[in-house]
Amino acid sequence: GESVGLHLPTLSVQEGDNSIINCAYSNSASDYFIWYKQESGKGPQFIIDIRSNMDKRQGQRVTVLLNKTVKHLSLQIAATQPGDSAVYFCAEIAAGGTSYGKLTFGQGTILTVHP
Amino acid sequence: IAGITQAPTSQILAAGRRMTLRCTQDMRHNAMYWYRQDLGLGLRLIHYSNTAGTTGKGEVPDGYSVSRANTDDFPLTLASAVPSQTSVYFCASSDSSQGNTEAFFGQGTRLTVV
Numbered sequence: 001g002e003s004v005g006l007h008l009p010t011l012s013v014q015e016g017d018n019s020i021i022n023c024a025y026s027n028s029a030s031d032y033f034i035w036y037k038q039e040s041g042k043g044p045q046f047i048i049d050i051r052s053n054m055d056k057r058q059g060q061r062v063t064v065l066l067n068k069t070v071k072h073l074s075l076q077i078a079a080t081q082p083g084d085s086a087v088y089f090c091a092e093i094a095a096g097g098t099s100y101g102k103l104t105f106g107q108g109t110i111l112t113v114h115p
Numbered sequence: 116i117a118g119i120t121q122a123p124t125s126q127i128l129a130a131g132r133r134m135t136l137r138c139t140q141d142m143r144h145n146a147m148y149w150y151r152q153d154l155g156l157g158l159r160l161i162h163y164s165n166t167a168g169t170t171g172k173g174e175v176p177d178g179y180s181v182s183r184a185n186t187d188d189f190p191l192t193l194a195s196a197v198p199s200q201t202s203v204y205f206c207a208s209s210d211s212s213q214g215n216t217e218a219f220f221g222q223g224t225r226l227t228v229v
Contacts, residue, residue, distance in 0.1 A: 008155060032216045043205050043220025044158070089157060093216055101146050101165040101211050103218060104174065105158040 008087065010110045019077040021109045023090030026071065029099065030092035033066055035075045038087045038108070047075070047088075077111075085113045117141050121206050121221035128196050128228050136191040136224050138206030146211040147189035148218065149173075149181060151202040158205065164189060165211065196228045 013019050025033065031052050036044035050057040050064045050073075057064050063076040073090050090106040119140040128134050138147065145166050150158040150173075160173030164183040178200060180192045189208075193200055203225050209218040 008157070034216050043207070043223055044218075045220070046217040049216040093211070095214070102160065102163060102171065102173065103146075103148055103207075103209070103216075104160050105150070108157045 008108045008110050010112065012112045012114065013080050015080060015082060015113055015115050017080055019075075019080045019084070019111060019113075021075045021077075021088045021111065023073040023075075023106050023109075024071055025073055025090065025092050025106055027092055027094070027099075027104075028068070028071065029094055029097060031095035032093050033064070033073050034091040034093065034103075035062075035064060035073075036089045036091060036105070037084075038089065040086075044089060044105075080111075080113050082113045082115055085111055087111070119206060119208050119219050119221045121204075121224050123224060124222065125225040126227070128193075128226060130197055130228055131195050134193045134196055134226070136193075136204055136206075136226070138189045138191070138221060139187055140189075140208040140219070141187065142208060142210070142219065143186060144208035144210045144219075145186070146209045146218075147183065148207040148209075149179070149189070149191045150205045150207065151175065151200075152205060152223075153202050161191065161204075196226075198228045200226065201228045202226060 034049040035047040038044040048059045087108045089108045093103045122137045148163045149161040162181040164170045206221045207218040
Protein backbone atom coordinates (compact mmCIF):
# COMPACT_ATOMS: atom_id res chain seq x y z
CA GLY A 1 0.00 0.00 0.00
CA GLU A 2 1.01 3.62 -0.14
CA SER A 3 2.68 5.58 2.60
CA VAL A 4 0.40 8.17 4.13
CA GLY A 5 1.13 11.86 4.48
CA LEU A 6 4.90 11.75 4.74
CA HIS A 7 6.89 14.83 3.83
CA LEU A 8 10.59 14.98 3.27
CA PRO A 9 12.67 17.09 5.67
CA THR A 10 14.01 20.32 4.23
CA LEU A 11 17.25 22.25 4.54
CA SER A 12 17.64 25.82 3.36
CA VAL A 13 21.07 27.41 3.08
CA GLN A 14 22.67 30.48 1.59
CA GLU A 15 24.95 30.17 -1.40
CA GLY A 16 28.51 29.67 -0.24
CA ASP A 17 27.57 28.10 3.08
CA ASN A 18 28.36 24.51 3.93
CA SER A 19 25.46 22.03 4.02
CA ILE A 20 25.09 18.94 6.15
CA ILE A 21 22.46 16.37 5.25
CA ASN A 22 21.80 13.51 7.63
CA CYS A 23 20.43 10.02 7.27
CA ALA A 24 19.68 7.19 9.68
CA TYR A 25 20.00 3.68 8.30
CA SER A 26 18.62 0.43 9.62
CA ASN A 27 20.57 -2.48 8.18
CA SER A 28 23.85 -3.16 9.97
CA ALA A 29 24.71 -5.80 7.36
CA SER A 30 25.01 -3.30 4.52
CA ASP A 31 28.45 -3.14 2.98
CA TYR A 32 28.23 0.18 1.22
CA PHE A 33 26.39 3.40 1.91
CA ILE A 34 25.71 5.77 -0.91
CA TRP A 35 24.40 9.27 -1.50
CA TYR A 36 22.25 10.18 -4.50
CA LYS A 37 21.02 13.52 -5.79
CA GLN A 38 17.67 13.86 -7.53
CA GLU A 39 16.75 16.96 -9.45
CA SER A 40 13.16 17.73 -10.29
CA GLY A 41 11.77 15.47 -13.01
CA LYS A 42 14.87 13.31 -13.23
CA GLY A 43 16.13 10.03 -11.90
CA PRO A 44 18.64 9.96 -9.03
CA GLN A 45 22.34 10.51 -9.75
CA PHE A 46 25.20 8.95 -7.81
CA ILE A 47 27.29 11.35 -5.72
CA ILE A 48 29.61 9.35 -3.50
CA ASP A 49 29.78 6.08 -1.61
CA ILE A 50 31.55 4.80 1.48
CA ARG A 51 32.40 1.26 2.47
CA SER A 52 31.17 0.04 5.83
CA ASN A 53 34.73 -0.35 7.16
CA MET A 54 35.46 3.34 6.66
CA ASP A 55 34.24 6.34 8.62
CA LYS A 56 35.04 9.16 6.21
CA ARG A 57 35.46 9.65 2.51
CA GLN A 58 35.99 12.83 0.55
CA GLY A 59 35.11 13.75 -2.99
CA GLN A 60 34.98 16.96 -4.88
CA ARG A 61 33.24 19.45 -2.53
CA VAL A 62 31.54 16.56 -0.73
CA THR A 63 32.43 14.50 2.32
CA VAL A 64 30.54 11.50 3.62
CA LEU A 65 30.76 10.47 7.26
CA LEU A 66 29.66 7.11 8.61
CA ASN A 67 28.97 6.40 12.27
CA LYS A 68 28.15 2.73 12.59
CA THR A 69 27.67 2.93 16.35
CA VAL A 70 24.53 5.02 15.97
CA LYS A 71 23.76 3.95 12.38
CA HIS A 72 24.13 7.46 11.06
CA LEU A 73 25.32 8.74 7.70
CA SER A 74 25.91 12.34 6.71
CA LEU A 75 26.77 14.23 3.55
CA GLN A 76 28.64 17.49 3.81
CA ILE A 77 28.63 19.83 0.83
CA ALA A 78 31.21 22.61 0.89
CA ALA A 79 30.50 26.03 -0.57
CA THR A 80 26.97 25.11 -1.58
CA GLN A 81 25.83 26.44 -4.95
CA PRO A 82 22.33 27.02 -6.38
CA GLY A 83 22.92 24.03 -8.66
CA ASP A 84 23.12 21.85 -5.56
CA SER A 85 19.41 22.42 -4.92
CA ALA A 86 17.79 19.00 -5.17
CA VAL A 87 16.52 16.10 -3.10
CA TYR A 88 19.31 14.03 -1.53
CA PHE A 89 18.83 10.37 -0.69
CA CYS A 90 20.97 7.98 1.24
CA ALA A 91 21.06 4.36 0.11
CA GLU A 92 22.63 1.10 1.19
CA ILE A 93 23.62 -2.12 -0.47
CA ALA A 94 24.86 -5.50 0.66
CA ALA A 95 27.83 -7.03 -1.14
CA GLY A 96 27.04 -10.56 -0.01
CA GLY A 97 24.64 -12.77 1.87
CA THR A 98 20.96 -13.31 1.19
CA SER A 99 20.43 -9.63 0.37
CA TYR A 100 23.35 -9.45 -2.05
CA GLY A 101 22.92 -6.59 -4.48
CA LYS A 102 19.74 -5.26 -2.89
CA LEU A 103 19.99 -1.48 -3.23
CA THR A 104 17.52 0.27 -0.94
CA PHE A 105 16.97 3.97 -0.36
CA GLY A 106 16.45 5.81 2.87
CA GLN A 107 14.76 9.07 3.62
CA GLY A 108 15.35 12.05 1.38
CA THR A 109 16.11 15.64 2.26
CA ILE A 110 15.14 18.62 0.15
CA LEU A 111 18.06 21.05 -0.11
CA THR A 112 17.29 24.58 -1.23
CA VAL A 113 20.17 26.97 -1.87
CA HIS A 114 19.34 30.67 -1.88
CA PRO A 115 21.52 33.04 -3.95
CA ILE B 116 25.27 6.02 -26.01
CA ALA B 117 21.72 5.39 -24.78
CA GLY B 118 22.51 4.15 -21.27
CA ILE B 119 19.25 3.05 -19.73
CA THR B 120 15.91 3.57 -21.43
CA GLN B 121 12.38 3.23 -20.08
CA ALA B 122 9.14 3.06 -22.03
CA PRO B 123 6.59 4.44 -22.03
CA THR B 124 7.38 7.87 -20.59
CA SER B 125 3.88 8.15 -19.22
CA GLN B 126 0.68 6.13 -19.28
CA ILE B 127 -2.88 6.39 -18.09
CA LEU B 128 -4.24 2.95 -17.36
CA ALA B 129 -7.69 1.69 -16.44
CA ALA B 130 -7.88 -0.26 -13.21
CA GLY B 131 -7.83 -3.99 -13.77
CA ARG B 132 -5.77 -3.79 -16.94
CA ARG B 133 -2.43 -5.47 -17.41
CA MET B 134 0.60 -3.31 -18.13
CA THR B 135 4.28 -3.94 -18.79
CA LEU B 136 6.83 -1.23 -18.23
CA ARG B 137 9.94 -1.73 -20.32
CA CYS B 138 13.52 -1.13 -19.31
CA THR B 139 16.60 -1.66 -21.46
CA GLN B 140 20.25 -0.91 -20.78
CA ASP B 141 23.20 -1.11 -23.14
CA MET B 142 25.98 -0.96 -20.56
CA ARG B 143 26.13 -4.72 -19.96
CA HIS B 144 25.46 -4.15 -16.28
CA ASN B 145 24.76 -7.29 -14.29
CA ALA B 146 22.31 -5.72 -11.83
CA MET B 147 18.98 -4.09 -12.57
CA TYR B 148 16.33 -2.60 -10.30
CA TRP B 149 12.77 -1.30 -10.32
CA TYR B 150 11.64 1.42 -7.91
CA ARG B 151 8.46 3.36 -7.38
CA GLN B 152 8.45 6.93 -6.17
CA ASP B 153 5.24 8.40 -4.87
CA LEU B 154 4.72 12.15 -4.76
CA GLY B 155 6.89 13.76 -2.13
CA LEU B 156 8.37 10.48 -0.98
CA GLY B 157 11.49 8.41 -1.46
CA LEU B 158 12.22 5.48 -3.72
CA ARG B 159 10.95 2.05 -2.72
CA LEU B 160 12.48 -1.05 -4.25
CA ILE B 161 9.97 -3.31 -6.01
CA HIS B 162 12.15 -6.05 -7.51
CA TYR B 163 15.77 -6.45 -8.46
CA SER B 164 18.03 -8.79 -10.39
CA ASN B 165 21.72 -9.47 -9.84
CA THR B 166 22.24 -11.42 -13.05
CA ALA B 167 20.27 -12.65 -16.03
CA GLY B 168 18.00 -15.48 -14.94
CA THR B 169 17.71 -14.39 -11.30
CA THR B 170 15.35 -11.97 -9.57
CA GLY B 171 14.67 -10.92 -6.00
CA LYS B 172 11.90 -9.21 -4.12
CA GLY B 173 12.32 -5.71 -2.83
CA GLU B 174 10.36 -3.78 -0.21
CA VAL B 175 7.05 -3.54 -2.08
CA PRO B 176 6.81 -6.48 -4.52
CA ASP B 177 3.08 -7.27 -4.21
CA GLY B 178 1.13 -6.70 -7.42
CA TYR B 179 4.28 -6.64 -9.56
CA SER B 180 6.32 -9.25 -11.39
CA VAL B 181 9.60 -9.11 -13.28
CA SER B 182 11.69 -11.30 -15.53
CA ARG B 183 15.33 -11.17 -16.56
CA ALA B 184 15.67 -13.31 -19.65
CA ASN B 185 18.84 -11.54 -20.76
CA THR B 186 21.34 -8.97 -19.50
CA ASP B 187 19.84 -5.96 -21.22
CA ASP B 188 16.11 -6.13 -20.47
CA PHE B 189 14.19 -6.04 -17.21
CA PRO B 190 10.44 -5.58 -17.77
CA LEU B 191 8.06 -4.87 -14.90
CA THR B 192 4.50 -6.20 -15.18
CA LEU B 193 1.40 -5.11 -13.32
CA ALA B 194 -0.96 -8.05 -13.74
CA SER B 195 -4.12 -6.16 -12.72
CA ALA B 196 -3.50 -2.48 -12.05
CA VAL B 197 -5.02 -0.74 -9.03
CA PRO B 198 -5.16 3.00 -8.26
CA SER B 199 -2.61 2.63 -5.46
CA GLN B 200 -0.05 1.73 -8.13
CA THR B 201 -0.21 5.26 -9.46
CA SER B 202 3.37 6.41 -9.16
CA VAL B 203 6.56 7.26 -11.01
CA TYR B 204 8.54 4.13 -11.77
CA PHE B 205 12.30 4.20 -12.14
CA CYS B 206 14.47 1.48 -13.57
CA ALA B 207 18.18 1.39 -12.75
CA SER B 208 21.23 -0.71 -13.51
CA SER B 209 24.68 -1.11 -12.01
CA ASP B 210 27.90 -3.01 -12.57
CA SER B 211 27.80 -4.42 -9.06
CA SER B 212 29.81 -7.51 -10.00
CA GLN B 213 32.91 -5.31 -10.00
CA GLY B 214 32.12 -3.84 -6.60
CA ASN B 215 30.65 -0.68 -8.08
CA THR B 216 27.81 0.88 -6.18
CA GLU B 217 26.90 3.50 -8.76
CA ALA B 218 23.48 2.83 -10.20
CA PHE B 219 22.33 4.55 -13.37
CA PHE B 220 18.67 5.51 -13.55
CA GLY B 221 16.27 5.86 -16.43
CA GLN B 222 14.14 8.92 -16.93
CA GLY B 223 11.14 7.33 -15.23
CA THR B 224 7.65 6.23 -16.27
CA ARG B 225 4.75 8.19 -14.87
CA LEU B 226 1.84 5.78 -14.44
CA THR B 227 -1.67 6.84 -13.51
CA VAL B 228 -4.23 4.13 -12.74
CA VAL B 229 -7.82 5.34 -12.91
